[in-house]
Amino acid sequence: QQPVQSPQAVILREGEDAVINCSSSKALYSVHWYRQKHGEAPVFLMILLKGGEQMRHEKISASFNEKKQQSSLYLTASQLSYSGTYFCGTEANTGNQFYFGTGTSLTVIP
Amino acid sequence: GAGVSQSPSNKVTEKGKDVELRCDPISGHTALYWYRQSLGQGLEFLIYFQGNSAPDKSGLPSDRFSAERTGGSVSTLTIQRTQQEDSAVYLCASSLSQGQPQHFGDGTRLSIL
Numbered sequence: 001q002q003p004v005q006s007p008q009a010v011i012l013r014e015g016e017d018a019v020i021n022c023s024s025s026k027a028l029y030s031v032h033w034y035r036q037k038h039g040e041a042p043v044f045l046m047i048l049l050k051g052g053e054q055m056r057h058e059k060i061s062a063s064f065n066e067k068k069q070q071s072s073l074y075l076t077a078s079q080l081s082y083s084g085t086y087f088c089g090t091e092a093n094t095g096n097q098f099y100f101g102t103g104t105s106l107t108v109i110p
Numbered sequence: 111g112a113g114v115s116q117s118p119s120n121k122v123t124e125k126g127k128d129v130e131l132r133c134d135p136i137s138g139h140t141a142l143y144w145y146r147q148s149l150g151q152g153l154e155f156l157i158y159f160q161g162n163s164a165p166d167k168s169g170l171p172s173d174r175f176s177a178e179r180t181g182g183s184v185s186t187l188t189i190q191r192t193q194q195e196d197s198a199v200y201l202c203a204s205s206l207s208q209g210q211p212q213h214f215g216d217g218t219r220l221s222i223l
Contacts, residue, residue, distance in 0.1 A: 002152070041201060042203075043214075044211040047209075087153065096165040098143060098158060100152055100153040102152055
């Protein structure tokens with residue numbers, strides 16, 4: 001039931017773009033995206049709801065394809081501060097459980 | 111409080127002992143979640159509370175694990191007869207309601223000797 005993310009890891013140069021994908025086998029009600037830096041707790045980035053619009057926060061945006069049960073996180077003009085592990089989190093239509101994806105390690109280098 | 115508070119921040123105990131982990135959510139948050147994160151791994155869902163009720167306990171790894179929430183606020187996660195594989199960081203998160211953004215505590219790092 002754990003969503004699968006791809007890629008597992010990516011290294012970017014500052015200013016480059018990246019896409020992280022999240023795929024679930026369950027019909028989803030919502031998809032969350034979080035970033036976790038080493039030794040710290042995850043921090044919320046954005047949430048996409050079934051039937052909702054694509055979300056954007058500064059240079060980070062995300063989309064949610066309900067039919068394919070997939071979500072993608074788009075990082076534009078990456079900054080050093082973007083480094084960390086990105087997790088999608090999914091809530092199924094049946095509710096009562098929340099599953100985080102397998103994680104994507106993103107490293108931005110100067 | 112200003113954020114989610116977890117205690118203790120670190121716990122070292124001997125195999126076979128019982129441990130109790132505490133989570134104090136953000137005031138007014140009705141939803142509360144427990145996760146487990148092993149070193150270098152992702153977040154494993156354990157249990158979710160809406161108010162004081164946990165609709166689904168199937169995420170708990172074994173019957174040695176139990177959780178409760180009282181007064182719609184503080185939650186405790188209890189692990190009985192601890193095993194070495196229980197060693198991990200246990201994270202608690204709360205949100206205004208189900209489906210809303212989750213705010214995480216700093217976690218409890220549990221080490222079983």
